[in-house]
Amino acid sequence: MKKTIGYKQKARQFFAVLLPIFITQLSLMATGFFNTVMAGHISQQDLAGVAVGVNLFLPFFGAFLGIISGLTPTISQLYGAGKREKIGFIVKQGFYWALTLAVLFIGAGWLLVPYILPLLALEPRVEYITQHYLMAVSAGIVPIFLAAVLRNFIDAHGRTRLTMLITMTTVPVNIALNYVFMYGHFGLPAFGGIGAGVGSAIAFTLNLLLNVLAVTHCEPFQSYHVFRSLPRPDFAEWRKQLGVGIPIGSTMFCEQSIFGAVGLFMTAYGTVIVAAHQAAMNFTTIVYMIPLAVSMTLTILVGYEVGAKRYADAQQYIRLSRVLTMLFVGTLALILTQFKSEIASLYTSSAEVQPILAGFLVYAVFMQVSDSINAPLQGALRGYKDVHVTFLLAVLSFWVIGLPLGWGLANYTSWGPYGYWLGLIGGILAGAVLLIVRLRQVQARFKA
Template sequence: MKQTFGYKAKARQFFVVLLPIFITQLSLMATGFFNTVMAGHISQQDLAGVAVGVNLFMPFFGSFLGIISGLTPTISQLYGAGKQEKIGFIVKQGFYWAFALGVGFVSLGWLAVPYILPLLNLEPKVEYITSHYLMFLSLGIIPIFISSVLRNFIDAHGYTRLTMCVTMCTVPTNITLNYIFMYGLFGLPAFGGIGAGIGSAVTLTLNLVLNIIVVSRMHPFKDYHVFRHLPGIHLAEWKKQLGVGIPIGATMFCEQSIFGAVGLFMTAYGTAIVAAHQAAMNFTTIVYMVPLAVSMTLTILVGYEVGAKRLADARQYIKLSRYLTFFSVGTLALLLTQFRDEIAALYTSSTEVQPILAGFLIYAVFMQFADSINAPLQGALRGFKDVHVTFMLAVLSFWIIGLPMGWGLAKYTDMGPYGYWIGLIAGIVIGAVCLEVRLRQVQKKYL
């Protein structure tokens, strides 16, 4: 990254950072997309089993990765301020606390899942698929947490193309392995939905290996020598980094857990509704990669400009992001509306699930417009390292307003499961309004 002058130069640098992030995130989501499609064409039970597993797993997994992502604004601000000598130490300490987070995450899952699943009243086959999918997936958690430290280290320098290349190597491998284990090729038994967990665990470990190779051999990262002369544990540095990372992770938990909670509430409506809802959320998540990529790009670029004390440049990047997300999401939403039946048929061959899924996809259009406002604002605030208020606003908009509204509409009106989608959309819109107010307050502090 470098200082730029004028909107044209900023747009060029914005897209240089953005496009690899977008391709990376889209590739990661492609794994979930193909897992869902493959499970949906095995049976409703396999699709539902993977769906419940994802809804239990993703809120916690995303929030823990969010904690690690607190390294991005810290490193990008140091890089912008020309303080590279501090970056290596921060990364090395990140290895320690990311490993500790991984051990805690896996331990929590192994202890809690056997007690949670019986409470959901799932079909026995669905419960079996869910539990074993999560068990195998957990084997890749510690490797991907350590790999995330390296990814944030690379991205914070603006070299997002490197993480894109790593992802482009691992995603096809993941899809291939999942297909092999799910359908039972080369003499292996067909594990069904459980096979997605096995293939993903192998791929998460491969991701770590590739990131180690990049950081060890490529400039400028090899100059930091992050794998040499590892220092002792420095709890004061842990506290400082976790002070940034935990609010980010907590915010992500509020966002992702509400989607997970809604997915679990859907179990009350039967396997077909669970399967349709999960497929719709999976496709919505793919479309969400546009605002998410913009959000991550803003965190890097705003952090870099704030570290260099160039607030006007940071504001210009934020303005660029607004135009990009509205245009891109609007185009995708129009396509989604026109081809919702074809998308539903792609996900499942069940004539019972397809019309329900097509109905959910209509609500997905409105959700994407709300996300196109919300996500870039979060990225900008993280670039300023303003994370605590963002967390409180997430609690307000999602858990105090969004989920209760959705539950009320589902329970006391004839909207049924669609009421939850309306509640989610309302929560995102309210959150966006609050984030806009907060961003203006933060910018005034730097004047």
């Protein structure tokens, strides 16, 4: 990254950072897309089992990775300020506390999942698939958490193309492994939906190996020597980094857990609704990659400019991103609404699931238009390292406004399961308004 003058240069640098992030996130979502499609063509039970497993796993998984992502604004600000000597130390400490988080994550899962699943009153086959999917994927948690430290280290320098190449290598391997284990090839038994967990765990390990190769053989990362002379754990530094990371992870948990909670509420409507809802949620997650990539790009660029004390430049990046995100997502939404039936047929061959899925997809598009306002604002605030108030606003918009509104519409109106989607859309829009107010306050403080 470098200093830029005017919107033209900023647009160039913005896209140079954005496009690899977008391709990386889209590649990651491709795994979920193919898992959902492959499970849907095995059976409704496999699709529902993977759906429940993902809804239980992703909120906590995303939250813990969100904690680790707190390294990005810290490192990007240090990089912008020219304080390279501090960066290597922070990355080395990140290995320690990321490993601790991984152990806590696995331990909590093995202890709690056997007690949670019976409460959901799932079909026996669906419950079996869910439990064993989660057991399989847990084998890859330690590698992917350590890989996340290295990925944030690389991204914070603006070298997002490198992490894109790593992801584009591992994702096809992940999809191929999932296909082999789910359908049974090369003499292996067909594990069904459980095979998706096995393939993902192996791919997570490969991701770590490739990140290690990148930072030990590519500049400027090689010069940091992050695997040489590891210092003792510095708990004061842990507290400082976790003070940034935990609010970010908690915000991500608020966002992802509400989708998981809605997915679990959908179990009351039967396997067909669960399958349709999960497929629609998978689709909306793919579309969400545009505002998410913008959000991650803003965290890097705003952090870099704030570290260099160029606050006006940071504001210009924010304005640029908001216009581009609305333009891209709005255009995409108009196109996709015309092909909802065709998209539904990609996910499942079930005549029962397809029409319900097509209905959910309409709501999914409106949700992503709302997210195109919300997500860039969050990324900008993280670039300023303003994370505590953002977390509180996420709790308010998703859990105080969105979920209660959706539950009320689902249970006390004729909207039924579609009411939950309306509640989510309302919560996201409320959050966007609150984030706009907060961003103006933070910008005014930095100006002063």
